Amino acid sequence: xxxxxxxxxxxxxxxxxxxxxxxxxxxxxxxxxxxxxxxxxxxxxxxxxxxxxxxxxxxxxxxxxxxxxxxxxxxxxxxxxxxxxxxxxxxxxxxxxxxxxxxxxxxxxxxxxxxxxxxxxxxxxxxxxxxxxxxxxxxxxxxxxxx
Numbered sequence: 001x002x003x004x005x006x007x008x009x010x011x012x013x014x015x016x017x018x019x020x021x022x023x024x025x026x027x028x029x030x031x032x033x034x035x036x037x038x039x040x041x042x043x044x045x046x047x048x049x050x051x052x053x054x055x056x057x058x059x060x061x062x063x064x065x066x067x068x069x070x071x072x073x074x075x076x077x078x079x080x081x082x083x084x085x086x087x088x089x090x091x092x093x094x095x096x097x098x099x100x101x102x103x104x105x106x107x108x109x110x111x112x113x114x115x116x117x118x119x120x121x122x123x124x125x126x127x128x129x130x131x132x133x134x135x136x137x138x139x140x141x142x143x144x145x146x147x
Contacts, residue, residue, distance in 0.1 A: 014055075022055040024146060052147050061147040063087075072100070076147050084144055087114065102136060112136030 015024035028050045047065040054060065059079045066073035072089035086103040102112040117131045118124065136145060 024060075025053045025055055025057075027051045027053065060143065063147065076102075076144070078143070078147075084147070085111070111140070 010030040011028050013026040014022050015026070017023050028048065031046070031048060047067070049062055049064040051062055052060045061079050061084070062075075062077040062081065064075045064077060066075055066086075071091050072087075074087040075083050076085040076087065078084050083105050086105065086107050087100050088103055088107070089100045090098045098116040100114040100116070101110045102114065103110055112135045115133045115135070117133060119129070119131055123129065
């Protein structure tokens with residue numbers, strides 16, 4: 001499946017705490033045409049979407065790809081499918097560190113960011129492993145932080 005479907009394949013990520021207890025689960029279903037940011041806004045079949053749940057399946061929210069011609073964009077949605085934050089990626093995402101801005105719902109104020117850190121030429125070229133750093137306000141609601 002990995003070889004045939006590449007980045008469109010489904011996955012489940014289990015987030016664990018320091019005692020190895022699962023605290024969050026991230027699910028993404030298979031989308032045959034998924035990941036095309038140009039048609040993501042036009043066709044729901046093209047937009048990637050992940051679901052963030054508790055280990056026992058209670059939905060906390062979603063992250064959904066937004067249509068864009070120039071830069072990657074995403075909605076952060078709560079469990080009622082209402083937009084709580086927006087994510088806007090960099091204009092050029094070829095090499096080096098990349099900063100994705102966390103924006104308010106009106107997209108006028110940056111409240112934090114997600115930074116993909118550059119890990120060197122060899123690791124970037126020959127692996128799919130990435131490192132990320134997340135910055136957001138301390139007083140941001142815990143429910144939104146887990147999304």
